[in-house]
Amino acid sequence: MKKHFKRWNLPESRIYLAIILFFVLILFQFDYWIGGMALALFLVLVLYDWRIIGQRKEEWNSYLENLSEDMDWAAKNAVLSIPMPLVVIGSEGIITWYNPQFRQLMEGKKLLDRSIQEFIPQFPISKLKDEQEGTINELNFNERWYRLLWSTARTDSINPKDKVIYLVYWLDITEDHHIKTLYQAKKVVFAHIVVDNYDEVISHTESIKRPAVLAEIESRIARWAKEINAGWLKHDHEKYLVVMEEQELENTRQKKFQVLDNIRDISLGNKIPVTLSIGVGQGAETPALAFSSALSALELALGRGGDQAVVKQGTKLFFYGGRSQGVEKRTKVKSRVIANALRELIEHSAEVFIMSHEGPDLDSIGASLGIYRCARFAGKNAYIVLDKSNAAVDALIKKLQEKEIYKGLFIRIDDALNRINKDTLLIVVDTHRPSFTESPELLDKAERIVVFDHHRRSAESIDNAILSYLEPFASSASELITEVVQYFDDRIRIEPLEADALLAGITTDTKNFIFKTGVRTYEAASYLRRAGADPTAVRQLFQDDMDTFASRSETVRKAQMIKPGIAISQCPPNTPNAQLVAAQAADSLLNIKGITASIVLCSTAEGIMISGRSLGSINMQVILEKLGGGGHLTMAGTQLDDISMEEARQRVTDAINEYLKEGDS
Known part of the structure; x- marks a missing residue:
């Protein structure tokens, strides 16, 4: 090519012409007639040079065009002879060209100017738009598997939709897929x-x-x-x-x-x-x-x-x-071992933080007070992490705040986050799920964590605890902690108000010693009674005001049977203490003949709260786990965010239907 270039393009000819013109001008100095003849001859040379160079430029362009055509023919020949299906589609999925192999793949159908998704609905045209080139590992079509390879090209089309085209190659990987499937099946x-x-x-x-x-x-x-x-x-x-x-x-x-x-x-x-x-x-x-x-x-x-x-x-x-009620099989030996381990951990700590689930109840506060008493007996400062109270525990917290010995008992989350260090022991009670705690951030900062819980283990759990006591056969966290207190030290004496709180916690979760009540539950209650628990004072912790009572009654009145034995209701709009009302209404519904399970929804600032209760024939935990919640066979709850009451109610209904369907299959 270099040889042709040198032969056809003679830029030095212009230099020669310039030299000739120079000498022609000199001749004019000596003889105008000879100079004129020389100038005429010069003009002939210029004309000849212009025509020859133009002709040779045309020959050069023709050569390049022929070369381009040869290359286009080679490329087209390569595309046409490629031994796999190939289809060219526009940006909207319209087929503009395909090779014989693709026609055979499509069983000879007429494809031009039609959308590829008309024939292959699962074809991922959107994925092609997102990337210049790439691979789709597996696509099933006509009982065979393909790997799609594609590249993008641009055209000179005036229509914006046709400016980009995609060349999609179909590699048959059916055999590879079968081998992979067989390998997976045989693992x-x-x-x-x-x-x-x-x-x-x-x-x-x-x-x-x-x-x-x-x-x-x-x-x-x-x-x-x-x-x-x-x-x-x-x-x-x-x-x-x-x-x-x-x-x-x-x-x-x-x-x-x-x-x-x-x-x-x-x-x-x-x-x-x-x-x-x-x-x-x-x-x-x-x-x-x-x-x-x-x-x-x-x-x-x-x-x-x-x-x-x-x-x-x-x-x-x-x-x-997981549909049956478990048989209690705890041993006092385990409680004694846990109590001794807890005492050793507390004694080697600078201070103790006690945290429960968000939205405390009497069980969580009662269990927290039991741990507090153990820490104080060991000579350590202890604090219950709590940002805000609620109607369920207001009466108990008010009593605690009135007593001088509990001054400084509660610590806000921000203060706890600032004070916690490597020597702080964080004890979590009545939950084992990080997202359910009062402050997941506090969990992240803590280096030494202990967990006490009576809920059935969830997929999400605190997995870095140095001591865990998860006992789903216990009636409540208060029952667990009461046993730990007894074995912590023979000389420990809990305060009467602490005994009231622990007994109230047991009463709350057993629904007045009806659900999940075993021999150990009565033994714990007996110990608390000897420690000074007053049943009348405990009863007063459960008293409601008239508004709460009226809201609960209205919620029960509006309940509907969505399945045989299963009732659902929702609290009236703007119900004060809605979460407490929902839990109480769910309990009350079980007192109605013919109802074996109840679910009550309520709207709060945090979202839609759901309380579920059962007499045991329906596993409420399994149902509400489908909605991200947890709990026990007879008592569970969950929270749904960014959802309307109608949508939440429908999701609850769907979860119940799914549960019943699983039971029938």
């Missing part, structure tokens, strides 16, 4: 199984019938393992390990872990139904991680009260079962 999954009420079942079964019950438990687990083509091993009298493929786990999940019901149906002389807790680890990269994940899931299943399966899939958790 190893571990399931840890525990007969969670083994000791209780054995102790309540006649000795002559125990072998038959134990044999039936093992037989049904073995039968289930055989049905899912799994290997199984009994490695303790109540513990099993099952190894299965992931595809079998999916079948088991679709059947809602039917083995839970099969085991619960055992009736061979056992007075207590047998229940299992199952922990499954799914989707882990290695067998070691899968094994560890399954153990973590089992711990969560046990912490939620048992009789359920928990599948841990990465950071996601899925729950199955």
